[in-house]
Amino acid sequence: MHKKPQILQRHLVAQSRLFRVESLELRFSNGVERTYERLMPGGSGAVMLVALLDNDTIALIREYGGGIEDYTLTLPKGAIDLGESLREACNRELQEEIGYGAREFIHLKKLSLSPSYMSGGIDVVVARDLYESKLEGDEPEPLELVPWKLNNLHELYSRADCTEGRAIAALALAQEFLAGRFDGEVLG
């Protein structure tokens, strides 16, 4: 049953400034045919950062989310610019969003948003050994930095303004990494 379906046809069915929708005609190994639609990412990927302000404290940001039309408490994140390495993107986003650079970056995992209908993903990276440094980003207003204790994540998860699945997943992965149960890869 793990023989992948055959892709009979694919074509672009809708497009906007940020989004492209592709239609996939599939034939599963049992002969069943289906038409799937999926969202194609633009650009070169994205990063989400679990930045350790000290051994017990991570950096959250409070940011307006156009999707939910409200402010949300989440992790620093952003798109990888064309030609930028993953490490460069991480260190730029950190400086733009929380006013810190970092000397060590450890890649944990590329997360998918919805494997069913979205391609692409976001790379989750732990940042350690921080130093103060500010870069101007493209944010419409300054982001608020909210330090949060790692031993108090359950309280964060209970908050109505903490809703982003990817951020909760990134924090869970970081906890496993910090507990020595999950291997990361240092970005050189």
Add this chain to the structure above:
Amino acid sequence: MHKKPQILQRHLVAQSRLFRVESLELRFSNGVERTYERLMPGGSGAVMLVALLDNDTIALIREYGGGIEDYTLTLPKGAIDLGESLREACNRELQEEIGYGAREFIHLKKLSLSPSYMSGGIDVVVARDLYESKLEGDEPEPLELVPWKLNNLHELYSRADCTEGRAIAALALAQEFLAGRFDGEVLG
């Protein structure tokens, strides 16, 4: 800074069978104006289930994801049908996807996929006190049920075929709930 931006204008910029893209003209409280795009959900929402096969074991499924063009190990999930309650949707999806119903459903949280550019979300629900019962779903091929020990989630997270951020987030919330550090709401 937490005064929400004013929405000056909104309009539909692209549409396909499954996706609708809306453009938002925003004016932030500091006067900066920006155009955001976001994905609008179709339908009545979606559920993701952490089903306890016993006190130590949850139900994973192996399913083809059109978005990533590969099989993935994730949690049972699906759309809420029109007119269906959250509890009804949960019990239908469970029976369709893993061949079990449940007598108890506890709602943990509505997760957003990307607050920046997606509206809508998915309700995370714990299912307990299971009984065998199979319903025919609309899957193109049968899903494989993969029991997984709760004390071994770090190994799941390390697998290349476990990538879905929402599922990892749902499991992290369920762990906090089962540890008594996160409150859920029983669905009646």
